[in-house]
Amino acid sequence: MIRFRRRASLTAPSSVASFDAPSSLRSSVPFGVPLAVALAAALTVAGCSSTDTVETDRDGSSGATSAAAGSDAARPTIRIVTYDSFVLDPDVEAAIEAKLGVDLAISASGDGAEALAAAILTAGRPEGDVFFGVDNILLSRALSEDVFVAHDDAELANLEAIPAALRMDETNSLVPIDVGPVCVDYDAAWFAERGIEPPTDLASLAEERYAKLLVLQSPVTSTPGLVFLMATHAALGDGAEEYWRRLVDGGAQIVSGWTEAWYERYTANGGEYPLVLSYASSPPAEVFYSDGAVTEPLSKVLTETCAEQVEFAGVLRGSANEALATKVLDELLSLDYQQSLPLANFVYPARPDAELPELFERFAPRPAAAITLDPTVIDENRDRWIDQWRKIAG
Incomplete structure (x- = not known):
């Protein structure tokens, strides 16, 4: 039997195992109860268990930043808050860091619903700068809270490459990154x-x-x-x-x-x-x-x-590095990042001009x-x- 790592998404106890699910499913908040109640439960968990958050830097170490000494110590750290099975391709990560002069850190905690609940709980005083992991099932709920920063199209140069059908938030507070049918x-x-x-x-x-x-x-x-x-x-x-x-x-x-x-x-x-x-x-x-x-x-x-299960990302309101966080968000829409998604998270790029790897072209062309x-x-x-x-x- 082949076991594969599954992509994380907003799920409950069952969904997170070895492949994705995709980006597929995990721990916690049952969707059978009204969403407000489910998120309330997740908010309680988020407020009581910060120790479950794992932060990693490009070198794979744990901590708030990978810059320990020398000139790197002056580089700002942009923290991406997400779910625990999110994967950022190391080569693309390094390229973004070099281009923007930042260090990227990942703060991963639970599944998508739990991560969103924590972001709502800390709105205005976030634990990071960019949030990744809201899907179209929870999009309206996420936008009903004052959690994310709105953007003009001009602030996100790569957004024009995203099909209008995937741009479900006209304020660009949350922008589509991938699709996992x-x-x-x-x-x-x-x-x-x-x-x-x-x-x-x-x-x-x-x-x-x-x-x-x-x-x-x-x-x-x-x-x-x-x-x-x-x-x-x-x-x-x-x-x-x-x-x-x-x-x-x-x-x-x-x-x-x-x-x-x-x-x-x-x-x-x-x-x-x-x-x-x-x-x-x-x-x-x-x-x-x-x-x-x-x-x-x-x-x-x-x-x-x-x-279509569409995943979105946005800049967290209250980020101390909002301008740089916006640039990182735009990089998540870049062709290089988009083309890394299939083999990193087993999802499809939101950009239709992003080429799929041969493995996808042969066995899983876009529906x-x-x-x-x-x-x-x-x-x-x-x-x-x-x-x-x-x-x-x-």
């Missing part, structure tokens, strides 16, 4: 060996012959599960409730998190379900993390089931028509949709 993947060999055609889209998944082959994650405890629930409502509208009844009645298995679904229930890893909710980046991750043991992924993606999730619609309906799902799934 959540999709149903399938065990290609399982279907081929049995002479069965795999499903093709959301509608076919609900057919009884396919529903009984599908393992999903709960939207209450898993980010991919939550994204998939939101996607069914975005794609099917009022038909989403009946769709979920058909999935559940047809035998779809629902587990708590991505790790259990992928490593324990999925046939490619010895389980019994050849259809699994995961990510568009899962196939190249299978190859990348195999240390050469795998040259062709076992899994393929049902691209018509993909939903052409992923379901888009409107943050405002999600914010207005999320808790109701989750309550509705609970009544169906039990």
Whole structure:
């Protein structure tokens, strides 16, 4: 069995394991309760457990800055506050530091929801300068708090390369950095060996012959599960409730998190379900993390089931280095940084002109028509949709 490091995202207890999930899922705040309550719980944790934050500098050491002596001691440190599985490519990091004359430090703590809760708790007196990790599920909530600094387009020269569809905040307080489509993947060999055609889209998944082959994650405890629930409502509208009844009645298995679904229930890893909710980046991750043991992924993606999970970054209000932090934010939109994202975090660049590595081009090209999730619609309906799902799934 190949295990891979998963990308972190805003998740609950299940999602953070060895690959990504993607950028995929973790500890803590259940999404089954109203978001305000969930964030309140995370705020309590954030206020009581600062010792869980890990700060690293470019040389890999722990501490507030890597500059200990000499001329480097005068270089300002720009701290990126994020979740615990965020990865910054060392070569790109060094290039940004050299270009801007700064040292970069990473303050990583918990999952995305916990990191955001801590940022809300310390608004105006932040523990860093740049925040990375708000996704479109929590975007409206994040913007409702006075946490981030608004920017004119002119302050972020690279922003013009980002498609308008991904720019969901007109104030540029939070700008899109990457896209990690959540999709149903399938065990290609399982279907081929049995002479069965795999499903093709959301509608076919609900057919009884396919529903009984599908393992999903709960939207209450898993980010991919939550994204998939939101996607069914975005794609099917009022038909989403009946769709979920058909999935559940047809035998779809629902587990708590991505790790259990992928490593324990999925046939490619010895389980019994050849259809699994995961990510568009899962196939190249299978190859990348195999240390050469795998040259062709076992899994393929049902691209018509993909939903866009977009991650955003912003400058924290109250940063002592706001001007430099804004420049760092702009570098996260640069072509060099964007092209480092796929193999660092197994997500897709927000910039369409960023080239994908060969591994992605071969096994995970960008989904052409992923379901888009409107943050405002999600914010207005999320808790109701989750309550509705609970009544169906039990």
